[in-house]
Amino acid sequence: MVKFPWRERARPLYVISVGVFIAALLWIGLGTGKFEGVHRAIMCIAAAVFAYSLMLVAFNTTRLEVEGGMLLITHGPLPWRGPLVVPVAEIARLRCEPHSGRLILRTRIGEEHVIADDLRQEQCARADELIRERLKLGSG
Secondary structure (H helix, E strand, O other), rough: OEEEHHHHHHHHHHHHHHHHHHHHHHHHHHHOOOOOOOOHHHHHHHHHHHHHHHHHHOOOOOEEEEEOEEEEEEEEEEOOOEEEEEHHHHHHEEEOOOOEEEEEEEEEEOOOOEEEEEOHHHHHOOOOOOOHHHHHOOOO
């Protein structure tokens, strides 16, 4: 099994900026002022969406696991995209592209799936190494 915790890819400036924006939205949405009714609700809903994005970064992990000739890719524990199951025999390439910072799975029929993105160069190199060592998949 190979795990990629999302918090390892988080940029501190992003986390701080989103946190400040959430606070501002809540202050506007819950405070008294010229915003009323639906506008206040929209501000609070937007704050909740941004807060969920921070929780995803803090808690979620992408897992790659090979079982019975199938590669299973899941994201959790918080709900995100559904699992992806690909037969190992159908994998043409699974590697991290250092210039884009994306871990990409390409199948023999031409499908392309971005497994993780915003990886730094050293994280890309480590991802390729773990995929070869633990999953026994050539990075192609």
